Amino acid sequence: xxxxxxxxxxxxxxxxxxxxxxxxxxxxxxxxxxxxxxxxxxxxxxxxxxxxxxxxxxxxxxxxxxxxxxxxxxxxxxxxxxx
Amino acid sequence: xxxxxxxxxxxxxxxxxxxxxxxxxxxxxxxxxxxxxxxxxxxxxxxxxxxxxxxxxxxxxxxxxxxxxxxxxxxxxxxxxxxxxxxxxxxxxxxxxxxxxxxxxxxxxxxxxxxxxxxxxxxxxxxxxxxxxxxxxxxxxxxxxxxxxxxxxxxxxxxxxxxxxxxxxxxxxxxxxxxxxxxxxxxxxxxxxxxxxxxxxxxxxxxxx
Numbered sequence: 001x002x003x004x005x006x007x008x009x010x011x012x013x014x015x016x017x018x019x020x021x022x023x024x025x026x027x028x029x030x031x032x033x034x035x036x037x038x039x040x041x042x043x044x045x046x047x048x049x050x051x052x053x054x055x056x057x058x059x060x061x062x063x064x065x066x067x068x069x070x071x072x073x074x075x076x077x078x079x080x081x082x083x
Numbered sequence: 084x085x086x087x088x089x090x091x092x093x094x095x096x097x098x099x100x101x102x103x104x105x106x107x108x109x110x111x112x113x114x115x116x117x118x119x120x121x122x123x124x125x126x127x128x129x130x131x132x133x134x135x136x137x138x139x140x141x142x143x144x145x146x147x148x149x150x151x152x153x154x155x156x157x158x159x160x161x162x163x164x165x166x167x168x169x170x171x172x173x174x175x176x177x178x179x180x181x182x183x184x185x186x187x188x189x190x191x192x193x194x195x196x197x198x199x200x201x202x203x204x205x206x207x208x209x210x211x212x213x214x215x216x217x218x219x220x221x222x223x224x225x226x227x228x229x230x231x232x233x234x235x236x237x238x239x240x241x242x243x244x245x246x247x248x249x250x251x252x253x254x255x256x257x258x259x260x261x262x263x264x265x266x267x268x269x270x271x272x273x274x275x276x277x278x279x280x281x282x283x284x285x286x287x288x289x290x291x292x
Contacts, residue, residue, distance in 0.1 A: 008206030010196040014189070017273035021254060023265075041211030045191075045280075048212055051220060052280045055229050056248035061112030068129060072107050072136055073100060079140040080098030 007031040012042050016049055084148025091152055095143060107136060110153070113252075114160055116245045117261065120180070120238040121161070121168035131167050135160040150259065157260035179239045180263060183270045190277035213288045225283070232282035236275055243268060244275035 012035055018024050019032055036042055094102035118128035138159050195210040233241055246252045258268050
């Protein structure tokens with residue numbers, strides 16, 4: 001990090017989601033990337049968030065219990081035969 | 084109506100069980116997460132999801148395709164869950180969805196930065212994030228840590244991060260399903276990811292935390 005850099009680390013960590021979502025304005029984006037280029041701590045923070053997102057994407061989701069599925073399919077059949 | 088939705092609706096109206104079965108499976112996780120914003124327990128959330136599907140079928144003839152089928156189903160879920168939540172005596176603070184930024188919540192403990200009056204690097208890291216051991220990042224136990232961290236989040240954050248990062252929905256889909264603004268969606272996602280990263284760091288490098 002260099003002294004003339006207007007974005008400090010504490011500010012940068014609050015902008016990370018806007019950065020990843022493509023929601024930073026041109027000026028903020030320039031300052032964000034300029035800071036990142038010279039700050040190993042912030043680079044690692046961003047990398048860890050990306051890792052968090054990647055691992056979240058590998059999680060399996062709650063599937064329907066067999067009981068719940070049966071109840072729903074019964075409801076569907078009733079509905080289909082009535083309509 | 085969007086073509087994929089038109090086909091789904093036609094199949095449901097024709098009584099095609101396989102279509103119904105695949106939809107209730109595909110959307111079960113997201114429906115449960117969103118229901119849990121409004122109701123006090125997982126069990127009640129499951130009942131809300133069941134009730135939602137019956138209401139969806141009952142109203143299917145009125146679906147005109149002004150929104151996607153998914154958005155429409157989630158709107159019905161939210162209404163059903165809100166009504167049920169009120170009956171269960173659950174009071175959702177207005178700010179939880181509509182003004183999540185009102186109460187500040189730093190992404191990183193302020194104690195890990197240098198003070199504002201630091202002569203050289205005000206607001207710079209004093210305790211930067213440690214390197215996380217690569218071999219443990221890929222381990223199954225780490226996925227468990229992240230899953231538990233998501234489950235422990237406030238319900239609104241848990242819903243947003245589950246839809247975005249676990250299910251891979253776009254921000255637009257999440258905003259539509261939850262009736263959230265882009266900005267509020269980002270605030271909730273930001274806080275959720277920051278908390279989950281924190282849990283990951285604490286688990287992999289406990290000496291820092």
